[in-house]
Amino acid sequence: MQRLFRVRPRAAARQSAALFALAGGLALLGILNDPMRARDLLLVSAADFVLAISTWFLPWRRWPRQRVALLALPGFVVLGFSTWAFGGVATGTGPFLVLLYAWAALHFSRKILLALLAPAAAAYVVPLVVTHQPPEILGSAVILLPVALAVALLIESQARHLRDDRERLARIERWRAAMIGTLAHDVRSPLTTVQMTLEEVREEATGQTARMLDAALRQTARIDRLATGLLDLNRIDTTGHLQLERQPTPAREAVCAAMTYLSSADVRIDVPHELMMCVDPERFEQIVVNLVGNALRYGKPPVIVTVTSDGSTDRIAVRDHGPGVSVELQARLFTRFGAGDKEGVGLGLWIVRQLAQAHGGEAHYESGDPGAVMVVTLPSIPLVSDGDQ
Template identity: 35%
Template structure:
């Protein structure tokens, strides 16, 4: 449920409760006052009519006398009945006289009661006539008069109460909508600015209006965004400096490394004629010089990816030939089982595919166990190459970081001789092609790396 809907429901609920409380209380009080006044007026009117009958004769009244009493008490719309000496007179329906009202009148008091009669509300008023001496005459008079006008007025009052309540509800919903709009506008602006900030727009800010809590939140957000922009700018500057430093150092090392490689190649050719310790030292220097050369070349390649200067040299190639050439050039053919169907052609950069395959197979041979397999297939519009080993596989702690730069899972998979950049470079080359490189564990044991590249070379 949205915040706007919750606010509207809250305003609506509050307005309904308020309207019911105010209009209901006013309706009840007005209804009671109207009914009470109507009853009082009716009782006073009928009492005045009865007082015109005095003085009453002391002798027992006859049926004719009761008829005269009923006629003099009745009005144009009233029904009257008079009881006395076991006789009754008048045209009133006596079924409307309840036992409670009859008992009250018999005790000598004036009584009245609202009753349902002829599909409407009527008022029955009863009293006992007394002699001049104040003693009961034995005559009871009951008058039935309509309560229709008062009922209609009370109904109209209730209808007005409902209309006022409904109008109040509509007004409250309108005010709630305006209030929700006013409250939610800063929230929407804050949401938009947070989204822009999450998308990398560090200049996103929220307009500050007023001095309320939302303004305080907007001010805090702007302050946080400004601080974040400053820190991110510093981090980016430091990162750019670090990349530039790595690139400069790598390029500066290439010249002396070329000279060192030439010297170590000469030493390596003469190691057989050198005495024991000197030959071992020459071989060690040659091996470490080659490792340093690979590290410098890898660093230069990484700086190209970071600077965005890495580009594809696409060509229509036979994928099986590229993979077989990679395995032969690096001496992997005897250690790797290859399943490479002929006729699979793709538009890609053969040099970068060579780098990917070399890094994946070299990683499998160093860290996994034989046999290592390379399988080529086509899945729809994608070229798929799987490199699998039969080693212990990748631990759950290693899997999330396997393509991270300089990451070495030495404790999990033995001593690593690489730079820690091979898999990262392979992943970057796959991404540059618009493909993916995924690491996982096989069900039967061992790690498997799956490379997917588009066949048509479109990124």
């Protein structure tokens, strides 16, 4: 349904097809109220359905959007014929004429709306004249046509503003994506050199110097993870998915490997040695790092990492013993930038959810009472569509 409301030639044409189909259906229903005019109603319905079908299947993508405005002309012809066939009764013509004008206003400029005024007036007035309607009936055109035009101009103005805003947001989004990608790449290159230098110095350091270098290495690892997160954000926005390389992975080894990027003194690992998971090891490590890092930052120790499996679903849970998460924040926890504060931009949990969904799983929050439990569930076996991830 969403496709019908995009500002594109095909979408505009299919909206008009829907209007013609609606008119055809109403004409058929009209037979129940007026069986004496069944033949005329069938002609009107047939004309509407022919217009609807042909309009739906014509190759509008190849033509300029303005050409779709010509569909209003056969619509006016059918409306005029309906009025004439019913002896000048314009009960259904007026509202449908306004509806056609509203459709045109959603897609076309004011110039086209003004150009359509003459055929719209002819479709409404000529059948009334031919059927010899009294002046008061003819005078209804003086009210209806300006009202239809005024409504159309208001809709056109709002639609134009919305299109302009959407184009502006699209330009901003393209600039943002380019900036994020460039920033992340530019940060990682010098960061690698800094990290290698710190590691070499750390090998010979002792005492307070060693502790300071350990802290510096943890912070460079944190910056590297942030850069990776920004690249993932950009990749998801661009392609809509992440590339995974799943393989059988020992769960405990993967969790322990993730802990090397964090201060693990306050972390307790409760993962069976024999448990195997079918995951992308690098992405799984990123899930654990983000969840544990979040627990250490916002919760209180001890932080407990557990991984269990019921044979069909693997469950990764990271629990802290802090104050938990307020009800107001729970709905925003796994949204992009939803849980950011002065210590971060709020990408960590959103990336966790994206990585979980890329594996065919999900992420959610549970209350630890006390504390918070961030849970990721993943399928225990490879998905059939794994090659499409």
